[in-house]
Amino acid sequence: MEDSLRFEILGRDPNTMARVGRLITPRGEVVTPAFLPVGTRGAVKSMAPWEVAGIGFQMILANTYHLYLRPGVEVVREAGGLHAFMGWEGPILTDSGGFQVFSLSPTLKVEDDGVRFRSVYDGSEHFLTPELAVRVQEELGSDIAMVLDHCVAYPASREEVERSVETTLRWAERSLRAHTVGGQALFGIVQGGAYPDLRARSAELTSSLDFPGYGIGGLSVGEPREVMLRCLEVQSAILPEDRPRHLLGIGDPEGLLEAVSLGMDLFDCVLPTRMARTGVAFTRQGKLNLRHARHARDHRPLEEGCPCPACTCFSRAYLRHLHRVNEMLAHRMLTWHNLAFMHRLLLDCRRAIGAGRMLELIREWEGWSGRQPS
């Protein structure tokens, strides 16, 4: 399977583990570090695929859990796969569905063979096995698939996390055996909760299976920032240097920059798009909350200098008005802006790595999440 994906490291930051790379898939290249917009149900909420590509994104993530339940994999397969179904021509990464099973669904039981859960849509019972997760992703036709992992909530006891690491490893072996479709790369996933030694064990065991890339799961789920970074650091040092690493589910700018400095290449998160729908715009000066009354007569753009249509065509006052009357165009425009913000952040990262100033970039963004633009 490794042949379906190549990863070249193009440059490194001399003071951190950050690197700029190029992920070459059969459907095109992805320059890393990269943020993947999340197309939860086969669409990046409110955005047309050509708009997502127009911002500059080269790869998106789609959720196997949602597509498996609605519209079902048969419909997608018949349409010629997920790319044809949703009109996205570039690479697609699918998750295994595991995270949603463990976080969204009333999980009935984790068994040796998989996990029994009820659909969040209609309560129907399903049994997701490592083999089924692989088969569904093969039928969806994504370019990068993920093995089913056993997720635990935070905090979890050492015993629980040990069990999760072992189950995840066993499922990874089974996933590899089940994976037969060429042209699709299957990534392993490492777990280990908030225990650095279990993080190390998971990285060692999983990387011994020689996956073409690795997802790092179970972080940013409530543990302190320093614990997360320590866990990442431990795993980054163990995972093979020449394979891409995807930090699953992290999208806050400060955390993302730290993770890049620890050698992470790929990111995805619903945070920027979810915040957009609550009226919050990400700007370099901080988070701008359009629900605040002070924007009612603020005729400036969301962010000076931002090239997105929300900023070049509309004012804060207008977007606040639209948000207040729950007009879809507000959700669209803020989603567009926040995605454009994320793309620019990643461009800055790549430039900083090339210039050997990743640490400076991290310092510049320190405290961002507590700031508000004037």
Place this chain on the structure above:
Amino acid sequence: MEDSLRFEILGRDPNTMARVGRLITPRGEVVTPAFLPVGTRGAVKSMAPWEVAGIGFQMILANTYHLYLRPGVEVVREAGGLHAFMGWEGPILTDSGGFQVFSLSPTLKVEDDGVRFRSVYDGSEHFLTPELAVRVQEELGSDIAMVLDHCVAYPASREEVERSVETTLRWAERSLRAHTVGGQALFGIVQGGAYPDLRARSAELTSSLDFPGYGIGGLSVGEPREVMLRCLEVQSAILPEDRPRHLLGIGDPEGLLEAVSLGMDLFDCVLPTRMARTGVAFTRQGKLNLRHARHARDHRPLEEGCPCPACTCFSRAYLRHLHRVNEMLAHRMLTWHNLAFMHRLLLDCRRAIGAGRMLELIREWEGWSGRQPS
């Protein structure tokens, strides 16, 4: 005020009263007959203004009622008027707010001077007078404004309708006196319920005030189709031939074509965009309801040959899926498609008038509303 608007008739259908015209406003020309997408709250729901213009629309309608209550006329005025506020550079027609006051709000009392109502947003009490309706529209800065009219529900007694015709006339006189802003044309409105003789009286009295254009209100509110057409015919024969006529609130294709053949020039209606949000696509072959299970595995476009992105990029199965999980992109794409459908319908109208085959066009569309595409 007439100088702010010119109307030229470019061609006529020899067998009907249909005409092709050109409405020249300070912000650009509008070829008629034309359909005006409705930007209820300062946005055509889900659509960016450049997308609306890209379909081919030259003028939109905005609702004074909604903008007066949210965000308030002060905010729009400060922004430099409605065009600047919402990013629409072409002509804008605003209604007077009357229809919404009478149909949406708990109307407290119609008085000689105006109508007392409660806001649909927060229940606050407001008093809308003909002078206030003019002033608000002047501050919004629309290119065509409408006088406040007295709307009655259907069915209404002869006495009620007589009173509505008289009140509307008196308010029209007051509106004319109040209207002072150059560059904006003020249209009169004719009423008359479902009584052809009262329709005639309203048209005679109102046209004696010499407005630069006329809105025809209070039709398609439940009366039989033949009654509506009879009322339209009566008024069309009386209203000055050289002024544009706007049939308010009609958007079903069959009714619209009949109205064009009776000399109507402008149309607006939320029907095509509202239906879109319920999963219904307008096609030449009939109404396609994506909620029907038969579209679950229908990988054809909504409508073969339609140039809109919903049809060129996506399948019925995909759009049905998105609609089913309430994804905004479905509402957007169906809205786009239905607006593109309306624009093509009006283009066909203009062509048919030019070719002298308006009656054939009406015949081709007969029974459309009862049809479903395969």
